Amino acid sequence: MSTEGRGFARNASAAVWATALVQLLGGLAALLLPRLISGDDYGWWQLYYLFVGFAGVLHLGWADGHYLRVGGRDFGGLDAAAETAQLRLLALFDLILCLLLALAAQAFAAESARRAVWFWALASAVFICPRDYILGTLQATNRIRAYAGLTVLEKLLSTAATLLLPLLGVKGVLPLLAADAGAKLVTLIAALALCGGTFSARPLPLPAAGREARAYIAAGFPLMLATLLAMLVTGAARLVIQGRWDIAAYGRAALAVSLAGLALKLVSSASAAVFPFLRRMEPERIPALYRSASFASLALVACALVLYAPAAALLTRFLPAYAESFRYAVLLLPICVFGSRFSLLITPCLNALGRTRTLLAVNAAGAAAACLTALAAAWAFDSIPLTLCSAGIGLAVCCALGEVSLARSLGTRPGTAILETCALAAAFSLLLWFLGWTGAALYLLAVLVWLFLRRDDCRALTAQARALRRTRG
Numbered sequence: 001m002s003t004e005g006r007g008f009a010r011n012a013s014a015a016v017w018a019t020a021l022v023q024l025l026g027g028l029a030a031l032l033l034p035r036l037i038s039g040d041d042y043g044w045w046q047l048y049y050l051f052v053g054f055a056g057v058l059h060l061g062w063a064d065g066h067y068l069r070v071g072g073r074d075f076g077g078l079d080a081a082a083e084t085a086q087l088r089l090l091a092l093f094d095l096i097l098c099l100l101l102a103l104a105a106q107a108f109a110a111e112s113a114r115r116a117v118w119f120w121a122l123a124s125a126v127f128i129c130p131r132d133y134i135l136g137t138l139q140a141t142n143r144i145r146a147y148a149g150l151t152v153l154e155k156l157l158s159t160a161a162t163l164l165l166p167l168l169g170v171k172g173v174l175p176l177l178a179a180d181a182g183a184k185l186v187t188l189i190a191a192l193a194l195c196g197g198t199f200s201a202r203p204l205p206l207p208a209a210g211r212e213a214r215a216y217i218a219a220g221f222p223l224m225l226a227t228l229l230a231m232l233v234t235g236a237a238r239l240v241i242q243g244r245w246d247i248a249a250y251g252r253a254a255l256a257v258s259l260a261g262l263a264l265k266l267v268s269s270a271s272a273a274v275f276p277f278l279r280r281m282e283p284e285r286i287p288a289l290y291r292s293a294s295f296a297s298l299a300l301v302a303c304a305l306v307l308y309a310p311a312a313a314l315l316t317r318f319l320p321a322y323a324e325s326f327r328y329a330v331l332l333l334p335i336c337v338f339g340s341r342f343s344l345l346i347t348p349c350l351n352a353l354g355r356t357r358t359l360l361a362v363n364a365a366g367a368a369a370a371c372l373t374a375l376a377a378a379w380a381f382d383s384i385p386l387t388l389c390s391a392g393i394g395l396a397v398c399c400a401l402g403e404v405s406l407a408r409s410l411g412t413r414p415g416t417a418i419l420e421t422c423a424l425a426a427a428f429s430l431l432l433w434f435l436g437w438t439g440a441a442l443y444l445l446a447v448l449v450w451l452f453l454r455r456d457d458c459r460a461l462t463a464q465a466r467a468l469r470r471t472r473g
Contacts, residue, residue, distance in 0.1 A: 131188040241384060
């Protein structure tokens with residue numbers, strides 16, 4: 001294996017292990033917290049994380065444009081004066097915007113608890129945007145280990161505070177939200193310290209920095225909008241449920257969404273190393289990489305879903321009051337099948353090829369499908385399960401359109417992979433929702449038959465894994 005390939009494997013491995021630890025901590029908090037606080041408080045905690053998830057779009061593409069501009073460059077070669085100026089301008093812009101949004105939330109939010117959730121979500125956003133700018137710089141310049149370490153630090157601090165405060169007798173959800181905002185502040189400070197003088201030099205003059213900021217926003221706005229639309233694909237169901245049903249019902253549904261989201265982030269974790277790797281690769285080599293990685297990602301997720309039935313049985317015994325949440329997960333876990341393919345393969349390839357507007361159109365179609373499905377399910381059928389199905393439908397649309405768009409960009413023909421992905425996802429949801437353990441056995445049989453039909457790809461993948469192990473050895 002080439003030096004470039006070994007470097008990518010090390011970075012991908014660091015990203016995977018760090019994300020696995022982050023998701024483990026997130027899953028620990030999501031599963032233990034319902035035993036420590038009331039159902040309503042858990043619903044407000046989940047609502048806070050829903051709002052915080054959208055905080056990254058408040059920079060209007062500023063950080064995304066910078067990420068695209070410096071992707072593939074060396075961290076040591078960045079202009080410290082320009083980086084310092086951009087970070088300070090971004091932090092000031094973000095602070096002013098969050099203050100205005102906080103005033104609006106206090107004026108228009110009806111419930112006092114909802115106003116408090118908005119306040120702490122926006123307080124966290126003040127730290128999230130500059131933190132994301134620094135983390136994006138580390139990721140784009142291939143400093144994946146530093147990026148992963150800071151991500152783990154934040155989640156470790158947040159999870160420890162979230163679980164320790166109720167155990168120490170602290171009542172209510174607001175101290176938990178304040179502790180999470182504090183963890184984001186500590187991570188921002190640690191990121192600044194880690195980067196040394198890159199973000200603390202004498203800044204560029206304001207006119208030059210302003211022109212550069214406008215260029216970053218112009219370049220990054222389509223990517224930011226694509227990110228927002230991608231979040232709506234999986235977040236539309238949560239937004240609709242929190243507006244249609246009470247906070248306790250939202251908490252039960254949000255637990256299922258959170259667990260499915262954690263699984264999705266875990267299987268998609270190597271994407272942190274994919275974009276800088278692709279930026280350094282010749283475009284003609286991308287199709288071969290895409291084909292091999294496509295089968296590997298689908299096989300991994302399809303096999304992992306076999307573990308759902310025993311895991312759900314154990315979790316139901318641990319949290320019997322949330323048994324409905326684990327049943328909802330049957331409808332949500334297919335987002336891992338579609339989402340891993342989209343975030344790990346389609347999105348980085350389109351970004352590396354400079355097709356950000358194509359990515360925007362794909363995400364817009366997926367978001368529209370998810371939002372329309374969620375609204376119809378909630379108000380026409382009054383059904384939480386059908387509302388939750390909107391995430392899988394939206395991601396299926398994204399994958400299908402993204403596959404076709406990428407094939408056109410690469411000058412190839414789209415294969416049957418998207419049809420196989422849809423078939424496996426549908427088999428999982430339908431069989432386990434209607435047949436339970438019998439459905440789980442039938443799904444396992446379906447996966448084994450599919451792997452037998454794709455046995456040549458399995459052999460090739462095994463050979464590549466052995467070659468990688470020999471290289472490391």
